[in-house]
Amino acid sequence: MPAFEVNAPSYVYVKQAGAPLRRGASSNYQSLKTLAANERLAVLYEYHGWLNVETSNGVRGWVEESSTSTVALNSLVEPTFSTINEDAYLTWKKTSNFRVSYSLLPGNRLKITGSFSYAEVPSTDIPGIQTVEWTGSSLLITLEPGYTFTLRHYSDRLALKILETGLKGKKIIIDAGHGAHDTGAIGPGGTREKDITLDTALLVKEELERAGAIVKLTRSTDIFLELSERTWIANSSDYDAFISIHADSYSRTSRGTTTYYNVSSNFNGPKSEQLAAIVQKHLVQQLGTYDRGHKTQDFYVNRKNELPSILVELAFISNPNEEALLKTKAFRQKAAVGIREGLEEYFNQF
Ligand SMILES: [Zn+2]
Missing domain, CATH: 2.30.30.40 (SH3 Domains)
Incomplete structure (x- = not known):
């Protein structure tokens, strides 16, 4: 005793x-x-x-x-500046697995809110960051001109990757839709979507690498990948954007280019929307196709993606005229240029 x-x-x-x-x-x-x-x-x-x-x-x-x-408040604590894989991060620990979301404000400002009642602010100056403030209800981060960011949310932490603007050094995942036994849509002339998406993805990779970006392809040959494998590649990476390439199919008279994104599930909905609008604009400019706009959708590769992510439908493979366009290398090369220009503009802004 x-x-x-x-x-x-x-x-x-x-x-x-x-x-x-x-x-x-x-x-x-x-x-x-x-x-x-x-x-x-x-x-x-x-x-x-x-x-x-x-x-x-x-x-x-x-x-x-x-x-x-009597219970600890949900908080973002111990903001820490570190360099991982040559990228600069400001990372907060989460005291528990609470919800976090963000929105983009004018003037290079990022507003982070969620089910937390307090956030610590860093005590030292951080390169690229002008101010970090806790307003009592949200965490406001103002970046210096010439900087942008990629934000990742995990169960135990929130990681802000601080990036210099420009495409150089940005890490981009290009996902060629379908593959192997999954042919995707087949055009009236027999063109298979999986071949168009793969060839375009390879051209996008070349185009982006020429501009100094770092590119990972989910597939570079005619193999089959589950949708979950595609999002796993994205979510387990430290990459900055994910673009899935497809060709649309409906009727012989359907036409045009569409870019999709997800805001209901994807933590990076705000950035995905921004990326979708910009890439759509450049794709249509390059391709000369009918502009169907950028739209929210619940496609798996966007919904389950934690990166800023979009899915582009280049043109309608079900329309004989657009199928003929998709079959030309010139058209696919223009698509690659449009995607590169879109990413360039995206990473040049906040
Ligand atoms: Zn498809």
């Missing part, structure tokens, strides 16, 4: 930054210090709605019980 028992200490967490730690159990007492949001306090005892507590560095005082919580 133990000589004495020690109760496990009970802890509370400060709900709001700036809550005062007071000398006594009333707001009339002088403030000893202001507490940080989510600061963990050991509870010594309770008195009429006030808690006598000790901070982690041994300061004792009183805090109003209503300004504390």
